[in-house]
Amino acid sequence: MRALLFLVLAATALFTGSAQAVLLGATSRDPNGLRRSVVSIENSLGELCSGALIAADLVLTAAHCVTDPAAYRVVAVNRAFKPQRIRIVALAVHPTFVTGTTPRTQPGVDLAILRLERPLGPEFLPLDPSLAGTIDIGDEVTIAGFGVLSEKRRQTARTLRQTNLVSLGPLEVANRVLIVVDRERLAETSGAGACRGDSGGPILASSGDSYLLYGITSWSSGAFRTRERSACGGLTAVTPIVEHLNWIRGAARNLTALEGAWARR
Incomplete structure (x- = not known):
C-alpha cells in the first residue's frame, strides 16, 4: 500500500x-435509490456538476462548480426519472477556497452549499x-x-x-x-x-x-x-x-435564515 x-x-x-x-x-434505475439524494447542477454557460441533498432546499457540492459568473439551477429526477429544475437563489462558498485556481492546486477547501428556490418534496431523501x-x-x-x-x-x-x-x-x-x-x-x-x-x-x-x-x-x-x-x-x-462539519452546519443555518437574497459566505 x-x-x-x-x-x-x-x-x-x-x-x-x-x-x-x-x-x-x-x-441508477431504482426510484428508491440514490436519485432521491443526488442532483445535477447546471449553469447558463453550459457547465455541469453534481451535488448531494443535505436538506429539502440545500445542496452540498464542490466550490469550484459555482465560480462562473452565471445563473445556476439544480436538476433533480423524480420517481419516473423525469427532471425537475429548480433555481438556486443563494450560495455559501467555504471561506478558504481560492477562486481562479484549479481544484487540485487551490489551497483551500473545495466545498459550497446551495439554497434552492423551493424545497424538494417528500419523494426525495436528504443526507x-x-x-x-x-x-x-x-x-x-x-x-x-x-x-x-x-x-x-x-x-x-x-x-x-x-x-x-x-x-x-x-x-x-x-x-x-x-x-x-x-x-x-x-x-x-x-x-x-x-x-x-x-x-x-x-x-x-x-x-x-x-x-x-x-x-x-x-x-x-x-x-x-x-x-x-x-x-x-x-x-x-x-x-x-x-473535517468541515462546523462550517457546513453554520453555512446551512445562515442560508436557511436568508429570505431569498443572493449571498456568499
Missing part, C-alpha cells in the same frame, strides 16, 4: 482536472452530513454523479450513475483530499472513477439499505499507464466532510 501511495503522489504530475460521469458506473465518519485505507465507498461515460462521449452526461471504489488514504498537496480508486486496476490502467460532470457529487458509505454521506468529489486524473492525456479513469480525489 505504501507503494500505491507513492504512485498517488506521482500522479500530481499527471494531467488532472475537475471531475466533471462516473466512468464504468452502473446507471445528513453530521452522520459522516472517517474513511480508512482499504474501505469501500460508492460515488455517484451525472457526468459522462468517457471524455469523448459528452452526449452521455445527465444520467445518474454510481460505482464502488476503494480508499488509498489521504493526500496533501495544496490541500487535503482522500484518494479513491478502482479496486481491481488501482489507477494503473483506466478503470472506474469520476469523470467530466461528477465534481460535487457524493462519496458514500453503505449502511444497510441506505447510504451515509462521507465526502464530495473534487478532482480526478487519468490512469498512470495511459497513452492519452486524460482526467478520467485513474484517481478520484474527495474532500472529506467530517
Whole structure:
C-alpha cells in the first residue's frame, strides 16, 4: 500500500482536472435509490456538476462548480426519472477556497452549499452530513454523479450513475483530499472513477439499505499507464466532510435564515 501511495503522489504530475460521469458506473434505475439524494447542477454557460441533498432546499457540492459568473439551477429526477429544475437563489462558498485556481492546486477547501428556490418534496431523501465518519485505507465507498461515460462521449452526461471504489488514504498537496480508486486496476490502467460532470457529487458509505454521506468529489486524473492525456479513469480525489462539519452546519443555518437574497459566505 505504501507503494500505491507513492504512485498517488506521482500522479500530481499527471494531467488532472475537475471531475466533471462516473466512468464504468452502473446507471441508477431504482426510484428508491440514490436519485432521491443526488442532483445535477447546471449553469447558463453550459457547465455541469453534481451535488448531494443535505436538506429539502440545500445542496452540498464542490466550490469550484459555482465560480462562473452565471445563473445556476439544480436538476433533480423524480420517481419516473423525469427532471425537475429548480433555481438556486443563494450560495455559501467555504471561506478558504481560492477562486481562479484549479481544484487540485487551490489551497483551500473545495466545498459550497446551495439554497434552492423551493424545497424538494417528500419523494426525495436528504443526507445528513453530521452522520459522516472517517474513511480508512482499504474501505469501500460508492460515488455517484451525472457526468459522462468517457471524455469523448459528452452526449452521455445527465444520467445518474454510481460505482464502488476503494480508499488509498489521504493526500496533501495544496490541500487535503482522500484518494479513491478502482479496486481491481488501482489507477494503473483506466478503470472506474469520476469523470467530466461528477465534481460535487457524493462519496458514500453503505449502511444497510441506505447510504451515509462521507465526502464530495473534487478532482480526478487519468490512469498512470495511459497513452492519452486524460482526467478520467485513474484517481478520484474527495474532500472529506467530517473535517468541515462546523462550517457546513453554520453555512446551512445562515442560508436557511436568508429570505431569498443572493449571498456568499
